[in-house]
Amino acid sequence: MTLWIGIVLLTFGAAALALRPLFRRPVEQTSLDHAIRFYETRRAEMRRQAEAGLISLAECEAFEAEQARRLLVIGRQSDGGRDVSLDRSMQRKKIAALFLLAGLPLFAIPLYLKVGRPGMPDQPLAARISEPRTMQLADALARIEAHLAKNPNDAKGFEVVAPVYLQSGRFDDATFAYRRVIALSGETPDRLADLGEALVAGQNGVVNADAKAAFRRAIEIDPTFAKARFYVAIAAEQDGDVEGAVRQLIALSASLEEGPGKMRVEAELDRFRAEGKAPPRTSQQGSTGQAITALPPEQRARAIEGMVEGLAERLRSKGGSFDEWQRLVQARMVLEQGDKAREALDEARRALAGNAAALAGLDRLAERLGLTPAGSAKP
């Protein structure tokens, strides 16, 4: 809409400005006037130069004589006046004005509609970055989809779109894309696991037979492939084999180095531990754990305390997830620092305020560990 207001303003603004001189009274001047003025100027300049001593007086006079001759010739050629009849002039002005007023919009707007894109807003990059991410992805996605429609055998293209589908919740499309990738470029553990993950996501977290088959196939190719083993363990739990699931997860955790993968597995194990279905965490788990157990008892205690303090500091300054706060509280209890555990619990409540599920989890944790809130415990 603003565009059309702009277009109308521009059109009539331009027309009004351009037409203005048509309705001003013309200054009567003939070409002879101009010629006379021109030669006068030149004569004056010559005089100035002669007076400044730059040319001789004789030169100056010769020049003036020549100028006078020129002017005579022009005077003879010129008809002296102009044949402007005011009526005719008025008529011409009206025609010109009419053509301009009508012609400007009648010509310009259709031409613009032909070459322009009136409905399309500006899209500066800064504004687009602050838009929700999916909007940007959608743009890119549309282009790649168009490309894939024409080149259905472009494995690379499907590899690019598949994770985008997965992130934007289009699980069926993601599944299809991963299947295409596998069909076009062959099976690898990664691709199979990705396919399985897409299937699981599409089933609200349930590992169905198709997904399980994909993960199994991945493990066949690479028996140490963690992601597939993780999902197989989850599948075991969903099939009712909790013990088996826990066993597999512990084995998996032990085989992993410290990192996000291990944390994910540990988080899952913590879920089982909280329900008492898994043995408590032993210090044999993890490489750091092993390094610490190898230390003499005193240093070990100091090292563990140092780690716990580090975790507390980090959570205090940068915040953290429910799981992390839970780990801190538990660690305090293990170190027999009941007060600090309570403190941590309070801090966690403050930090996670607004997250109802996390607060409920903290309450459960407090209950299980026998911790009443610091304030209310006193009386």
Add this chain to the structure above:
Amino acid sequence: MSIEIGHYALVLAFVIALFQASVPLWGAVKRDGALVAFGPQAALVQLALVAIAFIALTKAYLASDFSVSNVYENSHSLKPLIYKWSGVWGNHEGSMLLWVLILSLFGAGVAVFSRGLPDDILGATLAVQAMIAAAFIAFILFASNPFTRVIPAPLEGRDLNPILQDPGLAVHPPLLYLGYVGFSIVFSFAAGALIVGRIDAAFARIVRPWVLVAWVTLTLGIAMGSYWAYYELGWGGYWFWDPVENASLMPWLTGTALLHSAIVMEKREALKVWTILLAIITFSLSLLGTFLVRSGVLTSVHAFAVDPERGLFILMILIAFIGGAFTLFAMRAKAMETGGLFAPVSREGALVLNNLFLAVAALAVFVGTLYPLALEGVTGQKISVGPPFFNLTTIPLMLPLFVAIPFGQRLAWKRGDLLGVTQRMSWAIGVSVLALAGIAYSIARGPVLAIVAIGLGVFILIASLDDIRERAARGGFEGFFRRLFNLPRAFIATCLAHAGVGIMVIGIAFTAFEKEKILSMKPGDSTTLGEFTLTLTGIAPLTGPNYTATVAQFQVHDGTKVVAELRPAKRIYVGRRMPTSEVGRHRIGFSEVYVAIGETSEGDRVDLRAYWKPFVTLIWLGPALMGFAGLVSLSDRRMRVGAPRPVARRNEKMEPAE
């Protein structure tokens, strides 16, 4: 929304230009001042509209709006701000928009500064100018539209051609265009005068400031381009006889001729036919240059738009305007009377000589540039006309012209005294012969032609400047300073411009004495370069805003101490994965040490070219002085069109003192 507004403004400018091309012309024919007055106003409106379009495109570049195809093709969000600005005209579509902007700027300039012009000439001139503008806006709208949109907008642009990411590029094209397009207004004046049928001294006087403006900008634009090529392309050369360079040189040669012949026409009413012809030819060559660059007929660094359809469109414009102008010329040529007579040895004669040489030089460049094209078109045979041809044809033409400069400058109008002039220059001649001998002695051996050329350069420089002293000293020492300050600025400008030629000649002649080393070095290696020792101290990677680079560090040692550290680099731009070289230079006086690196092999060896270039900067300082001289001339009182009164009054005041 601003993009679409800009697009619409351009469409509107097109329609306005169509009206401007017809209404004032009608007024000129009917001698109706009111209709003519529509012309200047429409020219201003047209400028405003084109400016809106240009600002809209610039805004899209600054905001990295990749929904505009042109921005997507030629920009990148990481590009430094200055190149977002210059990127607007660093591509075909944007540069055509700049072209049209400058075209309207000149049209508006005529509208503002030439209110005192005779109605008929003003009307016809603005109409012709509007025809050119309409043709080029149509070209933009239908064949190379910078406002074309992309749906959906891509996330990142494809970046500006890296060799164009340089401050020089921000200045070079606008200057060159100001020059090219500046001659459009001269062309319009010529066509206007032909239409109206009045070609006289007044015409020359009206046109001269515009010729000067165009000439100054074209001179500076070419010099800038040459300087840019020198330090950015890394070849160490300043002129390559590249077809596109030639395309800018041709209008410069004829434009320079025009600048001189217009003087004769204004002062002596002679050379009228020739001046009008030159005005037409100069703009035709500008159009031809545009056609050559834009059509992709020529392969060159500059040919960033290879599209036959566009070429055809420009070819049509070219044919229409050049053909139309020459037809008009043929119709009116007979009616143009010949003006004042003059002896062969006179100021006029010297200027005719100048025109002759410049025109023939332009013809030589024209043939050398277009002959290969024509041959390929007719026989399919591919040949390449290189620097040897141009050097062989233009240098012999230029040398006598250069020799004649100081003579012509001193000859009187109508009938001159060659012997007297030579005597008056004896001092300058003596000094240059001494300089010549001194140089020959100190260099001892070297190309004779180059040494002679240096002497010639010194001669032109001294003789041109000495003219100022001579004129002021005429009539004794008394009143020397009064006369000095009263000298017309146009005269001082002449001397300065010719001195600029001398300076340039010296610079070019000294290229014969440059030292060149092409070798491969590893850190710790040294090489000698003239009196200097060049040591590679290290090779290091560097990350810039939108490129990664390998930087080589050199120390320049002059025998006693380290005088400079150079850091030439090889850059790879992220957007286009294209390498460019950054040259390391150190200036000593007017001379330069110049190092460009190539590939780094085996991680620790670097290929490089190193030069010692004596007096190389004079090559561009000369033209810079010429351009400055043009501005001085433009500030001369004679150029202030339509201000006769104050001059007349001052004249009256001074009379009683006589």
